[in-house]
Amino acid sequence: MFDLDRFIAECRDAVAADPSHKSVREVVARTVSEPAAILNGMGEPRSAGVEALYRGSDLTILSVVWAPRMTIMPHNHLMWAVIGVYTGREDNIFWRRTPGAAEGRIEAAGAKSLGPRDAEPLGRDIIHSVTNPLSRLTGAIHVYGGDFFAVSRSEWDPETLQEGRYDLAKNMRLFEEANAAFLRA
Numbered sequence: 001m002f003d004l005d006r007f008i009a010e011c012r013d014a015v016a017a018d019p020s021h022k023s024v025r026e027v028v029a030r031t032v033s034e035p036a037a038i039l040n041g042m043g044e045p046r047s048a049g050v051e052a053l054y055r056g057s058d059l060t061i062l063s064v065v066w067a068p069r070m071t072i073m074p075h076n077h078l079m080w081a082v083i084g085v086y087t088g089r090e091d092n093i094f095w096r097r098t099p100g101a102a103e104g105r106i107e108a109a110g111a112k113s114l115g116p117r118d119a120e121p122l123g124r125d126i127i128h129s130v131t132n133p134l135s136r137l138t139g140a141i142h143v144y145g146g147d148f149f150a151v152s153r154s155e156w157d158p159e160t161l162q163e164g165r166y167d168l169a170k171n172m173r174l175f176e177e178a179n180a181a182f183l184r185a
């Protein structure tokens with residue numbers, strides 16, 4: 001049985017005891033090891049969007065529901081993260097800064113496809129882009145090792161791969177637009 005308040009409390013206890021991602025990752029891994037329990041507790045995802053389940057200076061916990069075939073451009077977090085998927089799939093491309101390149105250009109460095117029961121830790125400096133490759137919604141819980149909304153970070157233009165300032169409002173709009181398209185379909 002998934003209990004959101006208990007999950008939040010366990011994550012906060014974990015990071016209080018161990019400020020690295022490791023203990024939180026154990027909590028997330030244990031939680032997403034029972035995807036059916038999360039679906040029962042949170043309900044089957046019905047629309048795409050980002051919802052803050054908890055926001056503090058210690059952690060941010062987001063419920064992220066990706067619209068079908070939605071892609072978000074490369075971005076960094078500047079804090080560690082743990083991504084736990086409970087339904088659907090998140091395809092990640094990992095990027096690195098191209099040595100010596102101007103304007104913070106990046107190049108693809110690896111990839112990882114995450115599905116139910118995966119709890120993937122992302123390092124502080126990781127740059128990734130994410131695609132939901134499916135024709136249905138993907139649901140995940142993202143835990144960040146700080147206040148996600150208070151940090152100034154970077155995003156990269158998906159066409160030119162040039163670095164710019166992460167635009168939170170634009171990214172939230174991207175989810176809204178993807179959701180509107182999903183609900184129309």
Ligand SMILES: [Fe+2]
Nearest residue numbers: 075076077128
């Ligand atoms: Fe991200």
